[in-house]
Amino acid sequence: MKSINYKFREKLNSTIGGEAHNFCYQCGACVGDCPAAMYSPDFNPREILLQAILGDEKTLTGENSPIWNCTNCYTCYERCPQAVRPVEVIIALKNICYQKMTAAPEVREIVDSVKATGRTVKITSLSDRRRKELGLKEVKIVPMEELRELFEQ
Amino acid sequence: MKYAPFFGCMITVKYPQMEAAVRKTAQNLGMEFVDLDGFSCCPDPIYFKATDKLVWLTIAARNICIAEEAGFDLVTMCSGCTATLSEANFHLSNEPELKEKVNKRLKKIGKEYKGTISVRHIVTVLRDDVGIEKVKKSVRRPLNDIKVGIHYGCHLLKPSEIMRVDDPDYPTILEKLFSAIGAQIVHHDKQALCCGKACMSEEIPERMTYDVLTSLKKSGADCMGLICPTCFDEFDLGQIKLSRKFNQDLTIPILYYFQFLGLAQGLSPQEVGLHLHKTKTDEIIRKLNNSHS
Numbered sequence: 001m002k003s004i005n006y007k008f009r010e011k012l013n014s015t016i017g018g019e020a021h022n023f024c025y026q027c028g029a030c031v032g033d034c035p036a037a038m039y040s041p042d043f044n045p046r047e048i049l050l051q052a053i054l055g056d057e058k059t060l061t062g063e064n065s066p067i068w069n070c071t072n073c074y075t076c077y078e079r080c081p082q083a084v085r086p087v088e089v090i091i092a093l094k095n096i097c098y099q100k101m102t103a104a105p106e107v108r109e110i111v112d113s114v115k116a117t118g119r120t121v122k123i124t125s126l127s128d129r130r131r132k133e134l135g136l137k138e139v140k141i142v143p144m145e146e147l148r149e150l151f152e153q
Numbered sequence: 154m155k156y157a158p159f160f161g162c163m164i165t166v167k168y169p170q171m172e173a174a175v176r177k178t179a180q181n182l183g184m185e186f187v188d189l190d191g192f193s194c195c196p197d198p199i200y201f202k203a204t205d206k207l208v209w210l211t212i213a214a215r216n217i218c219i220a221e222e223a224g225f226d227l228v229t230m231c232s233g234c235t236a237t238l239s240e241a242n243f244h245l246s247n248e249p250e251l252k253e254k255v256n257k258r259l260k261k262i263g264k265e266y267k268g269t270i271s272v273r274h275i276v277t278v279l280r281d282d283v284g285i286e287k288v289k290k291s292v293r294r295p296l297n298d299i300k301v302g303i304h305y306g307c308h309l310l311k312p313s314e315i316m317r318v319d320d321p322d323y324p325t326i327l328e329k330l331f332s333a334i335g336a337q338i339v340h341h342d343k344q345a346l347c348c349g350k351a352c353m354s355e356e357i358p359e360r361m362t363y364d365v366l367t368s369l370k371k372s373g374a375d376c377m378g379l380i381c382p383t384c385f386d387e388f389d390l391g392q393i394k395l396s397r398k399f400n401q402d403l404t405i406p407i408l409y410y411f412q413f414l415g416l417a418q419g420l421s422p423q424e425v426g427l428h429l430h431k432t433k434t435d436e437i438i439r440k441l442n443n444s445h446s
Contacts, residue, residue: 015206016206016207016210016251017206035346035347035349035357035361036352036354036357039356039357039360039361040354040356040357043357068352068353068354069352069353069354069357070351070352071307071347071349071351071352071357071358071361072198072199072307072351072352073307073311073347073351074307074308074311074312075307075311075347077311077312078311078312078313078321078322085312091202091203091206092206094203094204095203095204095205095206097203098203098204098205103203103204104203104353106200106353107200107203107204108204109200110197110200110201111200111201111204114193114194114196114197114201114212118193118194119162119165119166119193119194120162120163120194120196120197120200120201121162121163121165121166121167122166123166124166127166127167127169130169130170130426130429131165131169131172134169134170134172134173134424134426135173136169136172136173136176139165139166140188140190140191140192142191142192142193142194143191143193146191146215146262147193147212147215149261149262150208150211150212150215150258150259150261150262151208
């Protein structure tokens, strides 16, 4: 029989959006309309919540965690009768992965881009030219000194 | 009616044709945009939110503060920006502890989140402030013969307790807006499916996009109409890649609602930037011109 890793559950409880995992009673309402579950037998939000309840840190926050296949469509948020908001629990798990350096590389790239330029998409001479052709003004400057302050604790 | 527009990163830099279409059509509807200084990325509700929700909320709150200081509602044109800014506004208004944490961080830059403005996707402004009748009245060249398959995308509607836009399972807002400009709406099987862009698997979103495009083509639609630059990315550029991969013609024009509105108001295809799309839109232009010749 599996033993429950309460330490990991405590960590999840203290992460924004993670605490609601405690209320999951495994009804499976989140599964039926989940597009990722529809298109992949390996993704199942109910199972992810079960692993959270068991505190299965290795499966959920390891390099090949299933959580990265969530499409972030928020349908489970609509369907859950317990207000668990499975997608928010999944995002809380992603936050833990980011701390542990096991997050998908795309995630780090986006954050690095915002840290460096204040945007997720890089301004290029082509984008400037296109804006000009369409009669649009130049892209406004992001006050980076302010933004950088907010990245720090 | 004055609003603070928030165009975000994707529209501003990657798809400025959407910004051009919004600015030109909104003006024709009597909306006044007050462009504020200092906005950053919303920040992104998928990747950025996946790193640290508190930093994500704080940077979102900073953007909201800029609009609060100016006293205007934030109007968003991208479903992603709508998601981030609406969620942040909701949580910070309803959870005093979270607001305190965020404000402690914002204090370092001399800002404070108060919760005095609303965040609204521009389609809700059209429906609720401008009104469908006024949208209708702005039309000079109705899209009579053009059959549009709608793609709602996820983040305009869900989570409904936060977004409060429409019924999340049976929405009508876009049908109302497309009908107002004379388009024929064609329903298709996969119209409520997610575009898949935020899923990090390679295979899952490809199959989802494939299903949406094939269901759209089967329905007899001439094109897809949508309201989100991320969904646009997945379907416009995506269909070229998928056509190659599956050795099947999956090409169909994808247009942003305000480009359709612009055409209906008499703007030229060039003015709404249709030439910047990966998929050719000639057939739609031809149909539009024929119905008005």
